[in-house]
Amino acid sequence: MTRINRDAVIAIFLLLVCGVFFWASFDIRQPDYGTLKPSTWPRVILVVLALLSLIYLVQSLARGPEPAHEDISDRPHGLHGRLSHWRNVLWCFGLFVLYLSTMPILGMLIGGICFVFLLLCALGGWQPRQLALHAVIAGVAVGGMWSVFTYGLGVILPTGVIFSAF
Amino acid sequence: MVIDNILLAVAEIANVKTLALMMVGVAAGLISGAIPGFTIAMAVVLTLPFTFGMPPAQGLATMVSVLVGGLSGGLMSGILTGIPGTPSSVATTFDGFPLARSGEPGFALGLGVWSSFCGGIISAFMLVMFAPRLSRIGLEFQPWDYFMLVMFALTVTASLSGRNLIKGLIAGALGLLVRTVGEDEAIGMARFNFGNDTLLQGFDFIAVLIGLFAFSQLLSDVRDPEAARRSLAERERIQARIEHWRAIKAIVKRWTTVIRSALIGVFTGILPGAGGSIANILAYDQARKASKQPDSFGTGNPEGVIAPESSNNAVEGGALITMMALGIPGDVTTAIMLGALLIHDVVPSPSFISDEPVLAYSIFIAFFLANFIMLGMQSFMLRIFVLVTRIRMYMLAAVILGFSTIGVFAINNVEFDIWTLLWFGILGFFMRQFGFPLAPMILGVVLGNIAELNLSRAFAISDDVTLFFTRPWALFFLIVALFSAVFPLFQNARAEGKKWVRFYAPTLLAAIAVPLWMMGGTVRPGLSLICAGFAAYLIYKARQSVVEA
Numbered sequence: 001m002t003r004i005n006r007d008a009v010i011a012i013f014l015l016l017v018c019g020v021f022f023w024a025s026f027d028i029r030q031p032d033y034g035t036l037k038p039s040t041w042p043r044v045i046l047v048v049l050a051l052l053s054l055i056y057l058v059q060s061l062a063r064g065p066e067p068a069h070e071d072i073s074d075r076p077h078g079l080h081g082r083l084s085h086w087r088n089v090l091w092c093f094g095l096f097v098l099y100l101s102t103m104p105i106l107g108m109l110i111g112g113i114c115f116v117f118l119l120l121c122a123l124g125g126w127q128p129r130q131l132a133l134h135a136v137i138a139g140v141a142v143g144g145m146w147s148v149f150t151y152g153l154g155v156i157l158p159t160g161v162i163f164s165a166f
Numbered sequence: 167m168v169i170d171n172i173l174l175a176v177a178e179i180a181n182v183k184t185l186a187l188m189m190v191g192v193a194a195g196l197i198s199g200a201i202p203g204f205t206i207a208m209a210v211v212l213t214l215p216f217t218f219g220m221p222p223a224q225g226l227a228t229m230v231s232v233l234v235g236g237l238s239g240g241l242m243s244g245i246l247t248g249i250p251g252t253p254s255s256v257a258t259t260f261d262g263f264p265l266a267r268s269g270e271p272g273f274a275l276g277l278g279v280w281s282s283f284c285g286g287i288i289s290a291f292m293l294v295m296f297a298p299r300l301s302r303i304g305l306e307f308q309p310w311d312y313f314m315l316v317m318f319a320l321t322v323t324a325s326l327s328g329r330n331l332i333k334g335l336i337a338g339a340l341g342l343l344v345r346t347v348g349e350d351e352a353i354g355m356a357r358f359n360f361g362n363d364t365l366l367q368g369f370d371f372i373a374v375l376i377g378l379f380a381f382s383q384l385l386s387d388v389r390d391p392e393a394a395r396r397s398l399a400e401r402e403r404i405q406a407r408i409e410h411w412r413a414i415k416a417i418v419k420r421w422t423t424v425i426r427s428a429l430i431g432v433f434t435g436i437l438p439g440a441g442g443s444i445a446n447i448l449a450y451d452q453a454r455k456a457s458k459q460p461d462s463f464g465t466g467n468p469e470g471v472i473a474p475e476s477s478n479n480a481v482e483g484g485a486l487i488t489m490m491a492l493g494i495p496g497d498v499t500t501a502i503m504l505g506a507l508l509i510h511d512v513v514p515s516p517s518f519i520s521d522e523p524v525l526a527y528s529i530f531i532a533f534f535l536a537n538f539i540m541l542g543m544q545s546f547m548l549r550i551f552v553l554v555t556r557i558r559m560y561m562l563a564a565v566i567l568g569f570s571t572i573g574v575f576a577i578n579n580v581e582f583d584i585w586t587l588l589w590f591g592i593l594g595f596f597m598r599q600f601g602f603p604l605a606p607m608i609l610g611v612v613l614g615n616i617a618e619l620n621l622s623r624a625f626a627i628s629d630d631v632t633l634f635f636t637r638p639w640a641l642f643f644l645i646v647a648l649f650s651a652v653f654p655l656f657q658n659a660r661a662e663g664k665k666w667v668r669f670y671a672p673t674l675l676a677a678i679a680v681p682l683w684m685m686g687g688t689v690r691p692g693l694s695l696i697c698a699g700f701a702a703y704l705i706y707k708a709r710q711s712v713v714e715a
Binding site for chain 1: 215216218219332333335336339340342343346350352353355356357358360384385388389390391394395558560561563564565567568569571572573575576579581584585588591592595600617618621622625626629
C-alpha cells in the first residue's frame with residue numbers, strides 16, 4: 001500500500017517550489033553597497049519554508065495513506081466524476097481566462113458584460129427566460145460599475161479594439 | 167493640540183459627501199455581513215478600489231463603515247434564518263434563532279442590534295483611550311523589536327487560525343515569499359522575476375488580497391451547483407419588525423453581560439489573529455457560565471444574543487488599537503485597512519498617531535459615527551436584506567467576480583494585476599480546499615516589506631545578531647511567539663489530560679518576567695516581580711496537584 005497521501009504530495013510540491021526559488025535566488029544581483037544583500041531575506045524565508053515543508057511531509061507520511069478526519073466516500077471518482085464535481089469552478093477559471101485573453105479586443109465593458117453573462121448562464125442555466133434575466137443583470141451590473149469608475153472616479157478602463165473604433 | 171486635531175478630524179468627516187459615503191458603506195457592510203459565504207473581509211477588500219480617488223480620511227471612513235456594518239449584518243441572517251452571515255455571529259444563532267422561532271423575531275433582532283451598538287461604542291472608547299497610550303510604548307521599538315513583533319504577529323496568527331500549526335506557518339512563510347517578488351524596497355534589485363519584465367513591479371498586494379480572499383471565497387461558494395442556485399430565503403418567508411424599546415430595557419437590565427462581552431471582544435481584537443469568530447464564542451461561553459440559568463442557553467435566552475453581539479462588534483476596536491498604535495494588523499480586515507493606508511502613502515508604524523494625528527482622529531470619529539449610522543440603518547436594511555435573500559448565490563458570485571476585475575484594474579491601470587487576481591484566486595481556492603488558513607498568508611503579504619525593511623535597518627545599525635534576542639522588547643516578542651507556537655500542542659495536551667499543561671502558564675509568566683525586568687524604570691520591574699511571584703505560586707500549585715494525582 002502506498003504511504004503517499006494528498007498532504008505528502010503538497011509537501012513535496014512545496015519543497016520543489018523552495019528548490020526552484022532558492023536556485024533563482026542565485027540570479028539576484030549582489031551590489032557592493034547596502035548592508036542587507038537583496039537575496040538574504042528571501043533565502044531566510046525559503047530555508048524556513050523548506051524546513052516547515054519537511055516537517056509537513058514527515059507528518060503526512062507518518063499519518064498514512066488517507067487523512068483520518070476526511071470522509072472520502074463523497075469524493076468524485078473517475079474523470080467524468082471529477083469534471084462534474086469541479087464543473088462550476090472550471091467554468092469560472094475558463095471564462096475568466098477567456099475574458100482576460102480577449103480584453104485587448106473586447107475591452108472591459110463589452111468583455112465584462114460577456115463574461116458575467118456567460119458565467120451566469122454556465123452556473124445558472126441556459127433556458128430562454130434565464131438568458132434574458134442574465135443579460136439584464138450582466139448589462140446593468142457591469143455597465144453600472146463601468147460608469148461609476150469611468151465617470152465617477154475618472155479611471156480610464158481598457159476600451160479594446162472594438163470600442164475604440166467608435 | 168489634541169482639541170485642534172479633533173476639530174480638524176471632525177471637519178474631514180462631518181461633511182455631506184463623507185457622511186453619505188459612510189451610509190453607503192454601512193449599508194454595503196450590513197448586506198454583505200448578512201449573506202452567508204460573503205465575509206466582512208471580502209466586503210472591505212472590495213470597497214478598497216472605490217477609495218483610491220478619495221482623500222485618505224474619507225476613504226478610511228468609508229472602509230470603517232463597511233467594517234462596522236459587516237459586523238452587525240451577520241446577526242440578521244443568524245437570527246432570522248439560523249444560518250450565521252459571518253463566522254463572528256455563529257454564537258448569535260444559538261439563542262437568536264430559537265428566540266425568533268418562538269415568535270419573537272423583532273425582540274431577538276432588537277437585542278442583536280442594540281448589543282452590537284453598545285459593543286461598538288465601548289470598543290470605540292477603548293480605542294480612543296488606549297491607542298495613543300500604546301503607541302507611546304511603540305515608540306520605544308527599535309528595528310530589532312519591530313522585526314520580532316512582525317514574527318510574533320505571524321506566529322500567533324498561524325497558531326490561532328487553523329487546526330494545523332505547520333500549515334498556518336507555511337501559509338505565513340508563503341505570504342512573506344510572495345512579497346519578495348519584484349524589485350526589493352531597499353536598493354531596487356530584481357528578485358524572482360524569472361526574466362519577465364512585468365514581474366519586476368512585483369505583485370500588487372491589493373490584487374493578491376482580493377484574489378486570495380474574495381475570488382477564492384466566491385469559487386468555494388459556487389462549487390456545489392445545487393447550493394449555487396439556491397437562495398437564502400427559499401425555505402421560508404422572512405418577516406420581522408425590530409422591537410427597539412423592549413430590547414433596550416432588556417439590555418440595560420443585563421449591562422454586566424454587555425460590558426464583560428465587550429471587554430472580551432476588545433482583548434481578543436488586540437491579539438493578532440484572534441478575531442470575531444473566537445470572541446463571540448468566548449463571550450457566549452462566559453455569559454453561560456456567569457448565568458443563574460445556564461440550562462436556558464440554547465433555547466432563546468436573551469443573554470445568548472447580547473453576549474456574542476456585544477463582543478463581535480467590540481473586536482474591531484481592539485484590532486484597530488493594535489493597527490494604529492503598533493502598525494500591526496489585528497486581523498484580516500485590519501490588514502486590508504493597513505493596505506488602504508499604504509495606498510494613500512501613509513506608513514503605519516508606532517509613530518502613526520503622532521505623525522498623522524488628523525487622520526488617526528478621523529478614524530476614531532468615523533468608528534464612533536459608523537456605529538450610530540449602523541443603528542439608524544438597521545430597520546431600513548432589514549427590508550433590503552429580505553430582498554437580497556431572494557437572490558441566488560451564483561448571481562451574486564458572477565456579478566462580484568466581474569466587479570473585482572474592474573476594481574483591481576483601477577488600482578494601477580495595469581492589466582497584469584487582473585492576472586495576479588486570477589492566479590492568487592486559484593491559489594487561495596486550493597489552499598482552502600487543502601486546509602491551509604489564509605489569514606497568516608495575508609498577514610505575511612501585508613507585513614513582508616515591513617519585516618524586511620526593519621531587518622535591513624537593524625543590520626545597518628549593527629551586525630550583531632544577538633540583539634534580536636537580548637534587547638528587552640525583541641526578547642519579549644520572541645518569548646510570546648514561541649509560547650504561541652506551542653499553544654496548539656498545549657490545547658491538544660489539555661484535552662488529553664497531560665500533566666505538563668499545568669506548567670504552561672507559569673512558565674510563560676516566568677519567561678516574560680525576564681524582559682520586563684530588563685526594560686528598567688519602576689513600573690515594569692514591578693510587573694516583572696509580580697509575574698515571577700505569581701509564576702512561582704502557580705508552579706508550586708501545579709507540582710502539588712501532580713504529586714496528589
